[in-house]
Amino acid sequence: MNSSSPASAASTPSSSLSLLLRERMELTAEIERRQRTNKLKFYSPYSKQKAFHLAGASFSERLFMAGNQLGKTVAGGAEWAMHLTGRYPDWWSGATFNTAPLLWAGSVTGESTRDNPQRILIGPPAKEEEWGTGFIPSDCIKDRGRAMGVPNLLDNVVVRWGGGGDIQAGESVIAFKAYEKGREKWQGPTVDGVWFDEEPPEDIYSEGLTRTNNGQRGQFAQTTFTPLLGMSTVVSRFIMPAKDDPGAGARSVTSMTIDDAEHYTPEQRAQIIASYPAHEREARAKGIPTLGSGLIFPVLEEKIIVEPFAIPAFWPQIGGLDFGWDHPTAAVCLAWDRDADIVYVTKDYRQRQATPIIHAAAVKPWGATLPWAWPHDGNNDTAAGENLAKQYQAQDLKMLPENARFNDGSNSVEAGLMDMLDRMQTGRWKVFSTCSSWLEERRLYHRKDGKIVKERDDTISASRYALMCLRFAQVLKRTATKAQPKNWVV
Numbered sequence: 001m002n003s004s005s006p007a008s009a010a011s012t013p014s015s016s017l018s019l020l021l022r023e024r025m026e027l028t029a030e031i032e033r034r035q036r037t038n039k040l041k042f043y044s045p046y047s048k049q050k051a052f053h054l055a056g057a058s059f060s061e062r063l064f065m066a067g068n069q070l071g072k073t074v075a076g077g078a079e080w081a082m083h084l085t086g087r088y089p090d091w092w093s094g095a096t097f098n099t100a101p102l103l104w105a106g107s108v109t110g111e112s113t114r115d116n117p118q119r120i121l122i123g124p125p126a127k128e129e130e131w132g133t134g135f136i137p138s139d140c141i142k143d144r145g146r147a148m149g150v151p152n153l154l155d156n157v158v159v160r161w162g163g164g165g166d167i168q169a170g171e172s173v174i175a176f177k178a179y180e181k182g183r184e185k186w187q188g189p190t191v192d193g194v195w196f197d198e199e200p201p202e203d204i205y206s207e208g209l210t211r212t213n214n215g216q217r218g219q220f221a222q223t224t225f226t227p228l229l230g231m232s233t234v235v236s237r238f239i240m241p242a243k244d245d246p247g248a249g250a251r252s253v254t255s256m257t258i259d260d261a262e263h264y265t266p267e268q269r270a271q272i273i274a275s276y277p278a279h280e281r282e283a284r285a286k287g288i289p290t291l292g293s294g295l296i297f298p299v300l301e302e303k304i305i306v307e308p309f310a311i312p313a314f315w316p317q318i319g320g321l322d323f324g325w326d327h328p329t330a331a332v333c334l335a336w337d338r339d340a341d342i343v344y345v346t347k348d349y350r351q352r353q354a355t356p357i358i359h360a361a362a363v364k365p366w367g368a369t370l371p372w373a374w375p376h377d378g379n380n381d382t383a384a385g386e387n388l389a390k391q392y393q394a395q396d397l398k399m400l401p402e403n404a405r406f407n408d409g410s411n412s413v414e415a416g417l418m419d420m421l422d423r424m425q426t427g428r429w430k431v432f433s434t435c436s437s438w439l440e441e442r443r444l445y446h447r448k449d450g451k452i453v454k455e456r457d458d459t460i461s462a463s464r465y466a467l468m469c470l471r472f473a474q475v476l477k478r479t480a481t482k483a484q485p486k487n488w489v490v
Helices: 006-037 047-055 072-085 110-122 202-211 233-239 266-275 278-286 356-366 388-393 413-425 436-444 458-468
Strands: 061-066 102-107 141-146 154-161 170-178 193-197 221-225 251-256 316-322 329-337 342-351 371-373 429-432 477-479 487-489
Touching: 047 061, 047 072, 047 251, 061 072, 061 233, 072 102, 072 110, 072 154, 072 170, 072 193, 072 221, 102 110, 102 202, 110 154, 110 170, 110 193, 193 202, 202 221, 202 233, 233 251, 266 278, 316 356, 316 458, 329 356, 329 458, 342 356, 342 436, 342 458, 356 388, 371 458, 413 429, 413 458, 429 436, 436 458
Parallel strands: 061 221, 061 251, 102 170, 102 193, 193 221, 316 371, 342 429
Antiparallel strands: 141 154, 154 170, 316 329, 329 342, 477 487
């Protein structure tokens, strides 16, 4: 006789199910714990964050200039955690250290240092039980020392470095600093890298960078901030360095706008932008330095940007070229809605240190016989013999017979810029959102002491030449080919 009762038999599946659910809950909790305490392992950067990291392999000074809450401090913290632990992901192609480094991280005040770089690296400052949920994994935090005067601010943290494969284990150190303490507090030992989170005064930046002169990588600094102080000395150091600045080639700038932040929906982006005061909107949403009266095109970017659309067949078009070598060669394509007298910048191109053959090949797809405006220096003979205009013509670009000039024969730069500005202010100059080089240049195009700063103006100059010659724009005709049935040529 079977001794098991129907009741006991029925309870067995239920008990098994409860056990299975409990095991799953415990497994889920363990996975969540590991994710919380090893955040670095799950770091997946946006494209602009990844570009910032990549630049570290080639440049000793890097600036990540972005709007508010877009991920610049996250990128700085994730990279510093990699260096401090020696744990580089498989996709990493940025800078690396071969031995445990001594790094610094600082911000404006003790409180902002605690609430930003320290929080990103260690975890919530006021919750010590959660220290280890930042980008430095909990199993790597060996010791920590508190700073005086600011609650929950750490002075330094000792981090377990390496210890995997052929890497000998060691101890790295991250020390936290504040700009408000003055330059003297940034003097002292040699360090391997300095992270400035938020824009530092010039003397603090200089002193911090100097500490790295004899570090493992020589000078090595990363700076992450929203440029609310305008075209300051530190911003100018990166964006508009002096022509005789020997260190200009060692600096890199990565710009990130709210459109590059993948964690926001289009609706959220629009809401966030609208919440900012108008005079701060471009700095906080686009990472554009506030240039005030020095800005040559003082027009909100949102007023000129449009999403790309198919150009109507009856609109005339014209290209503009600006020649360069050390500074980039640039090109743009303008489309003209003659009925409304609106000019659209539809394509842009910019590249340094390449020959006319390369540049011409890049822009030929814009139209086999698109008319091209070009600057007066294209008439000058080059070391290669023929002047630049003829070299491009030899590559089958349809160069206008003479350099860009207005109908009266003049070629004033100021007149060309005022024509562009007048169109912007009256809604008759629009730029496709895909023309990133042109938009980047507009954000920083400014005057100093009343004079135009001729730096990073390559696509803008190309568009000015094309606008001066707008009367030569031509309607493109349609011709059919097997490879491209709707290829547009003149």
